[in-house]
Amino acid sequence: MMPVMEPIMEVESSRSYIDELYSPDAARCMDAIVRLKNSVIGSNRQKGSVIQQGVVPRLLQLLGDNVSSNNIKIEATITLGSLAKGTEEHVKALVDMGIVTLLINTLGSDDQKLVEVCLCCLRTVFQSPCAPVELIYDDPSLVTHLLNLLSHSVSNQVCITTVLTAACKNPENQNALCEQGAVPALAALLCSPHYKVQMPSLSCLANMCFQNSNVSSVVSTSSYGGKSVPDLLVTLMARDKPSEMQMGAARCLTYMHRAGAISAEDTKILYKTLPCLVRLCKKDRPPGERVLAAETLAYLTEVDTELQRLASISNHLVPTLAEFLRHPGARGLTTNNNNGADGTASSPPPPSSSSIPPPPPAAPLDPSSDPLAVHHFSSLPSSPPSSFLMSGSPAGMTATAANAIRLEKEAQDMKQAAFRAFASLGANDEDIRKKIIDTDNLMEHIVAGLQDSSPKVRLAAVRCLHSLSRSVQQLRTTFQDHSVWRPLMQLLQGAGEDVLSVASSTLCNLLLEFSPSKEPILESGAIDLLCQLTRRKDPALRLNGIWALMNMAFQAEQKIKSQILNTLGTDQIFRLLSDPKVNVLMKTLGLLRNLLSTKPHIDHIMSLHGNQIMQAVILILEGNHGAEVKEQALCILANIADGDSAKEFIMSNEDVLKKLTNYMMHSSVRLQIAAIFCISNLVWKEEGGAAERQARLRDMGVYKLLQQLIVTNDTMLFDKVKTAMTQFSES
Amino acid sequence: MSYTEKHESITKDDWMSRLEGLHIQRADMNKLIMNYLVTEGFKEAAEKFQQESGAKPSVDLDSLDDRIRIRDAVQGGRVQEATALVNHLHPELLDNDRYLYFHLQQLHLIELIRAGRVEEALRFAQEQLSEAGESDPTVLAELERTLALLAFEEPDKSPFADLLHPTHRQKVASELNAAILRAENCDWGDGSSTPPPRLTGLLKLILWAQEELDRKKIKYPRMSILASAVIDPPTSK
Numbered sequence: 001m002m003p004v005m006e007p008i009m010e011v012e013s014s015r016s017y018i019d020e021l022y023s024p025d026a027a028r029c030m031d032a033i034v035r036l037k038n039s040v041i042g043s044n045r046q047k048g049s050v051i052q053q054g055v056v057p058r059l060l061q062l063l064g065d066n067v068s069s070n071n072i073k074i075e076a077t078i079t080l081g082s083l084a085k086g087t088e089e090h091v092k093a094l095v096d097m098g099i100v101t102l103l104i105n106t107l108g109s110d111d112q113k114l115v116e117v118c119l120c121c122l123r124t125v126f127q128s129p130c131a132p133v134e135l136i137y138d139d140p141s142l143v144t145h146l147l148n149l150l151s152h153s154v155s156n157q158v159c160i161t162t163v164l165t166a167a168c169k170n171p172e173n174q175n176a177l178c179e180q181g182a183v184p185a186l187a188a189l190l191c192s193p194h195y196k197v198q199m200p201s202l203s204c205l206a207n208m209c210f211q212n213s214n215v216s217s218v219v220s221t222s223s224y225g226g227k228s229v230p231d232l233l234v235t236l237m238a239r240d241k242p243s244e245m246q247m248g249a250a251r252c253l254t255y256m257h258r259a260g261a262i263s264a265e266d267t268k269i270l271y272k273t274l275p276c277l278v279r280l281c282k283k284d285r286p287p288g289e290r291v292l293a294a295e296t297l298a299y300l301t302e303v304d305t306e307l308q309r310l311a312s313i314s315n316h317l318v319p320t321l322a323e324f325l326r327h328p329g330a331r332g333l334t335t336n337n338n339n340g341a342d343g344t345a346s347s348p349p350p351p352s353s354s355s356i357p358p359p360p361p362a363a364p365l366d367p368s369s370d371p372l373a374v375h376h377f378s379s380l381p382s383s384p385p386s387s388f389l390m391s392g393s394p395a396g397m398t399a400t401a402a403n404a405i406r407l408e409k410e411a412q413d414m415k416q417a418a419f420r421a422f423a424s425l426g427a428n429d430e431d432i433r434k435k436i437i438d439t440d441n442l443m444e445h446i447v448a449g450l451q452d453s454s455p456k457v458r459l460a461a462v463r464c465l466h467s468l469s470r471s472v473q474q475l476r477t478t479f480q481d482h483s484v485w486r487p488l489m490q491l492l493q494g495a496g497e498d499v500l501s502v503a504s505s506t507l508c509n510l511l512l513e514f515s516p517s518k519e520p521i522l523e524s525g526a527i528d529l530l531c532q533l534t535r536r537k538d539p540a541l542r543l544n545g546i547w548a549l550m551n552m553a554f555q556a557e558q559k560i561k562s563q564i565l566n567t568l569g570t571d572q573i574f575r576l577l578s579d580p581k582v583n584v585l586m587k588t589l590g591l592l593r594n595l596l597s598t599k600p601h602i603d604h605i606m607s608l609h610g611n612q613i614m615q616a617v618i619l620i621l622e623g624n625h626g627a628e629v630k631e632q633a634l635c636i637l638a639n640i641a642d643g644d645s646a647k648e649f650i651m652s653n654e655d656v657l658k659k660l661t662n663y664m665m666h667s668s669v670r671l672q673i674a675a676i677f678c679i680s681n682l683v684w685k686e687e688g689g690a691a692e693r694q695a696r697l698r699d700m701g702v703y704k705l706l707q708q709l710i711v712t713n714d715t716m717l718f719d720k721v722k723t724a725m726t727q728f729s730e731s
Numbered sequence: 732m733s734y735t736e737k738h739e740s741i742t743k744d745d746w747m748s749r750l751e752g753l754h755i756q757r758a759d760m761n762k763l764i765m766n767y768l769v770t771e772g773f774k775e776a777a778e779k780f781q782q783e784s785g786a787k788p789s790v791d792l793d794s795l796d797d798r799i800r801i802r803d804a805v806q807g808g809r810v811q812e813a814t815a816l817v818n819h820l821h822p823e824l825l826d827n828d829r830y831l832y833f834h835l836q837q838l839h840l841i842e843l844i845r846a847g848r849v850e851e852a853l854r855f856a857q858e859q860l861s862e863a864g865e866s867d868p869t870v871l872a873e874l875e876r877t878l879a880l881l882a883f884e885e886p887d888k889s890p891f892a893d894l895l896h897p898t899h900r901q902k903v904a905s906e907l908n909a910a911i912l913r914a915e916n917c918d919w920g921d922g923s924s925t926p927p928p929r930l931t932g933l934l935k936l937i938l939w940a941q942e943e944l945d946r947k948k949i950k951y952p953r954m955s956i957l958a959s960a961v962i963d964p965p966t967s968k
Contacts, residue, residue, distance in 0.1 A: 041818050042825040042832035045862045078822045085826040120823065400868070 018050070021058050030072055033062075037079040047086035051093050056083070064102050070111045077106075077114070081121035084128075091128040100125060100135050107145065112152055119149070119159035126166040133167040143180040150185055154194055161189060161200035168207040177208055178215045187224040190232050195242065202236070202248030205229075209255040216259035219252075230256070234268050237276045243289060247296075250276045254300045264304045274300065274307065278314045281421075283323060287410050294321060294417035298424040305428045312425050312432045322439040324418035327411045412454045419449060419460035426467040433471045437478055450487035455499075458491060462502045469509035485510055489524040497538065504533055504544035511551040522560065527552070531568045539581045546576060546587040553594035558604060561595050565605065570612040577616055582629065589620070589632035593639060602643030610649045613640075614656070621659055627668045634663060634674035641681035650682065651693060657700060664705050672709070673720050679706075680724040694728055703728055743964035746952040761786035763930050770912065770928040772799040798911055805904040806897075810839040817907065821914045831910055833863040833870055837877055838903050841894050844880050852881065 020032035036055065040046045062068045062076045080099060084091050103122045109115055125131050136142060146160050164182060168174060182204070189201040209216040222229045236249035253273045256262050262269060277300065280293035297317075301307040311317055422442075426433040436442065446468075449461030465484060468474055479485075488510070492503050507526070530552070533545025549564055556564075576588040592613065596602045606613065613636075620633040637656070640646045650656055663675035679702060683694045697703070706728075709721045765786040768777040774795045777788055797820055804813035814835055817824055825832040836859055843852040856878055864871040876891050883889040893899060934957055944951055950965040 037822070038815055038818050041822065042829060042836075043859070043862060082822065082826055085823070117822075402866070 018053060018055060021055060021062075026069060026072065029062075029068075030075065033059075033072065033075045033079060037075060037082060040079065041082045044086045044090070047083050047090050051083060051090060056080070056094060056097055060097060060099065060102055063106060070109070070114050073106070074111075074114050074117050077103075077117045077121050081117065081124050084121060084124040088128060088130070091125060092130050094125065095128070095130055095132065100132055104135060104139075104142065107142075107149070115149065116153055116155050116159075119156055119163070123159040123162045126163050131166070133163075133169065134173075136163070136167045137173065137176055143177060143182065147181055147185045150189070154192075154197060157189060157192065157194075157197045158200060161186070161197065161204050165200055165204040165207055168204060171212055174208045174210075174212045174215050177204075178218055182208065183215075183218055183222050183229075184224070187219075187222050187229050187232065190229070190236065191224055195245070198236070199245065199248060202245070202252060206248065206251045206255055209252060209259055209261075211255070211259055213259045213261065216256040216261035220256055220261040230262060230268055234272050237272055239279075243280060243285060246276050247280055247289060247292060250280070250293075251296055254296050258299060258302075264307055269300075269307070270310060274311055275314060278311065278317050278320075281317065281320050281324075282315075283320070287327065287414060290324065291413045291417040294324065294414075294421045298417070298420040300424075301421075302424045302427070308425050308427060308429055308432060312429075312435060318425075318435055318439060321418045321421050322442065324414040325442075325445045327414045328407065412452065412457050415445070415449060415452070416454070416457045416460035419446070419457070419464040423460070423463035423467045426464070427470070430471055430473070433468055433474060437468060437471075437474055443478055443484070447484055447487055450484070450491050455496075459499050459502070462488070462491065462499060462506060466502050466506040466509070469506050475509065475512060479510060483520075485521050486524070489521065489526060489529075492529055493525075497541075500533075501538070501540055501544070504530070504541060504548060508544055508548040508551060511548050512554075522563070527563055527567050531572070534568070534572060534576060539579075539584065542576070542579065542584050543581065543587065546584055546591060550587050550591040550594055553591055555597070556594075558601050561601055561605065564591075565595060565609065570609055570616075574612075574616060574619070577619060582626070585625075585629060586632060589629070589636065592616070592636050593632065596636060596639040596643075596646075599643055602639060603645045606640060606643060606646040606649055610646070614649055614653065618656065618659075627671055630663075631670050631674050634660075634671060634678060638674065638678040638681055641678050644687070647682060647687075647689070647693070650678075651696065657697075661700055661702060661705060664702070664709065669714055669717055673717055676706075676709075676717070676720040676724050680720065680727060683724065683727040685727050690727075698728070740950040740965050741952070743952040743962065747962070758786075763928075763933070765789070767928040767930045769795065770908075772802055772908065774799055798908060801911070802904045802908055805835075805838070805907060806900050808838070808842045808845075808900060810835055810842060813907070817911065821911060824910055824914050828910055829863065830870070831906060833860070833873075834903050834906060836860055836863070837873065838900065840877055841880070841899070844877075844886065845895060849881060 017032045017035045020028050021036070023029045023032070036050065040050055059076045059080055063073050063080070068076075080094065084094055084099075100122070103118045103125070106118045107115055109118075126133055136146075143164075146164070149156050150160055164177060168177060186201045186205050189197050190205075192198055192201070205219060209219055219229050224232065227235075230253065233249040233252050237246045237253075239246075241249075250273050253262065253268060254277075257264065257266075257269050257273070264270075274297075277293050277297040281290050281297065285293070297311065301311050422436050426436045446461050446465055449457050450465070452458055452461070465488070469479065485507070488503060488507060491499060492507065495503060507521075507530075511521070511526075527549070530545045530548045533541050534549070536542055536545070549568065553561055553564055573588060573592070577585055579585050579588070595605060596613075617633050617636055621630055637650060637660070641650055650660075660675050660678060663671050664679070666672055666675070679697065683697060684690060685694075703725070706721050706725050709717065710725065712718050712721070761780075761784045765777060765780060765784075765788055768780060769788050769790060769792070772795050774792055777792055777795070780786060781788060781792075797816065801813050801816050801820075804810070804816065814825070825835070840852055840856055840860060843855060856874070860874055864874045877894060880886040880889060880891050880894065886892065887895050937954060937957070941953060952962050952965050955961055955963050
């Protein structure tokens with residue numbers, strides 16, 4: 001059937017054919033549809049024009065009624081499919097008029113060709129973020145029906161896998177698809193001779209496996225043609241396969257590993273997936289691919305130290321990632337500081353390492369941002385100009401300006417990918433951290449990244465900084481020289497929850513370093529910020545806040561201690577001591593311990609807040625807490641007992657003294673030790689008033705108890721008891 | 732790659748005798764030729780070749796009809812006819828490849844200019860083609876070249892006359908043909924998915940190999956003219 005030979009390129013002049021759409025004469029109606037179709041294919045302007053002229057409802061009507069012939073329905077659907085290949089607005093118009101429901105309903109038709117073109121149209125519509133993909137799940141038998149349609153044609157295979165990929169957005173979707181038998185179907189399609197079928201099948205499997213241990217387990221044990229799916233995936237990662245295919249397969253295996261279905265020691269991960277991803281980061285690969293490879297690598301190595309080690313020595317990965325930061329289009333660095341001298345001195349207490357929920361990889365459940373999707377589903381592989389035409393750049397912008405924006409975004413994507421990869425690699429191993437930090441200008445890049453215009457880059461830079469801040473060595477050297485705290489503090493002001501969590505953990509680590517550089521941090525409002533954090537609903541943030549304050553108080557000057565106490569307030573301390581999370585409670589006690597160290601400080605603080613502090617300690621000792629918590633409280637008492645005037649707070653409190661004697665005989669050795677330590681301080685003979693205190697305690701039977709305890713087998717306890725006993729003068 | 736000893740330049744005779752020592756199967760040659768004929772749409776030639784050589788075409792030769800008609804339409808300057816045919820066979824093709832669509836429209840514009848229908852040409856350019864030029868500077872440049880033809884009394888003597896030359900039509904026809912081949916399930920029965928004709932690939936391999944040797948500054952007998960497979964003796968220096 002030959003289409004009409006009227007000039008199809010002059011549309012706006014002859015509107016009559018649009019009227020013919022409404023003709024009762026089937027032949028004339030058909031002609032009109034074909035002319036309409038030919039006028040809109042290839043031209044966004046035409047698509048917009050006919051949509052405005054209101055043809056869509058008529059096309060939908062023709063598709064949905066029960067009088068039009070299948071041929072008419074087919075042409076109408078094809079036309080709608082073309083309209084869906086226009087701009088975002090065009091697709092939205094179609095969606096708003098209910099195209100998706102109509103297409104789904106038509107999938108039950110007997111006419112295979114009609115079903116095929118409906119699937120094509122559906123696939124196109126589903127590429128748009130506004131598409132109501134969840135409608136797929138309304139009818140419980142639809143997915144099964146779709147899977148049955150796979151056998152009818154290659155086109156169906158391509159379209160259905162793409163549709164399912166787009167519709168797989170959350171755990172419910174993943175489980176629904178799995179239950180309805182998608183996995184065996186997809187496994188078979190992985191073996192298709194057609195690249196354009198294999199690719200969306202890979203994407204679909206990846207989306208289904210992501211963070212879903214149940215589905216991942218099913219996939220890992222499925223097989224086709226005698227080969228297990230993981231083995232099939234390894235075949236698709238071979239070096240002679242197109243790189244997009246290698247990437248797709250590597251992603252699947254990565255997600256399956258992280259979801260627990262494949263172990264980190266499996267050769268498929270160690271010797272296939274990991275090297276593949278490292279390779280795809282290399283300079284010769286296109287930027288989009290490198291970004292996805294680095295992000296996937298970051299996700300793969302995020303928690304396993306062995307994988308981190310292996311990756312860091314693979315194929316020059318670290319320099320390769322460093323090169324991401326120098327991608328053209330990136331704003332250059334303005335400073336060029338040298339790295340500082342190496343530090344010496346004794347090692348401070350170990351840095352905090354609060355756990356943070358792992359970052360998701362490059363939006364895998366969002367097909368429109370998946371490079372795989374962009375390359376193959378919205379446009380067939382062709383020369384770059386057509387991709388420009390497809391995307392429909394914003395009206396009024398010149399091509400050069402659009403290009404500059406694209407380059408800048410590309411550079412930002414590369415930076416954040418590199419930071420994330422570094423963050424994973426440097427998470428646990430000191431040698432790897434050293435290697436990363438030794439990278440040229442890395443700290444400057446990080447500092448610049450903390451202030452980048454893109455929130456994604458800022459977050460990634462903080463994550464990277466956080467991993468590096470776990471290094472005691474780096475805290476003393478590199479971090480000092482680069483004043484990372486300044487942009488970090490800026491970032492913390494008014495930051496969103498995700499940044500706040502990582503940034504406050506990092507700050508926590510930075511504050512471990514007891515050096516003059518704490519001053520500037522204080523001046524930029526750190527204490528206020530941290531106190532505010534302790535009031536947040538998110539327990540991770542509360543923990544970071546109080547932990548950071550605890551670190552800050554460690555061996556700090558009196559005025560800092562006072563500032564902390566005053567800003568936090570004893571009310572808040574009490575609240576924190578009743579926190580449902582025991583680690584928050586512990587750090588609060590830790591803070592009190594740190595505050596109450598060195599005699600003058602102890603006396604000063606107790607003189608101001610002594611009553612509340614004693615109350616707090618009693619609260620803990622009387623509460624229903626484990627031994628490690630009570631031990632902290634007893635240590636606080638011991639610190640108080642170390643002061644001069646502060647000692648009186650304990651000695652005058654009959655109840656506390658009684659408790660101390662009880663704890664001396666407690667079943668838990670650590671509590672005994674702590675209690676005796678306190679006693680030791682109270683009776684220390686070189687301090688004024690020791691004689692009276694010793695007499696008082698002797699009257700309470702403390703000396704007798706010590707005599708009983710001296711026979712203990714526990715060396716630490718023995719030492720403490722011995723020390724205490726020798727303080728008592730001859731009676 | 733490093734050489735442990737410096738090789739002396741190979742003579743053309745030595746080269747040719749080495750070449751002659753290699754044996755290519757006749758059946759392979761026939762497959763290559765059949766593949767070429769089928770890809771390029773020479774249906775009758777393919778049928779005759781099948782009769783004479785026994786080589787089997789990888790697809791049903793009747794399926795070539797459509798591609799042949801389209802190619803004929805383009806080479807005859809009947810762009811609308813070709814477009815309508817492509818849209819009938821592969822409705823998504825031109826939507827997916829806007830650059831190709833632009834080339835077809837550009838060809839239509841050229842035909843209008845060639846026929847002297849200047850006003851129609853201008854109107855067409857304004858209404859249809861300007862859209863493509865908006866977002867892509869390459870396209871814009873090509874569009875401007877095309878419109879520049881209108882500035883000349885005798886466009887076929889202008890600097891842009893190449894657009895009016897029949898080879899331009901052939902270029903577009905080949906471009907369209909290649910796109911159609913990609914859109915069809917490129918299952919040529921032998922499991923490959925690279926767009927034929929294989930012959931092109933082989934020739935490209937020769938060019939590539941020669942380029943590599945040139946890059947490493949090796950002297951060897953070079954094939955200077957592909958069409959006649961003429962091999963020159965190595966240049967002496």
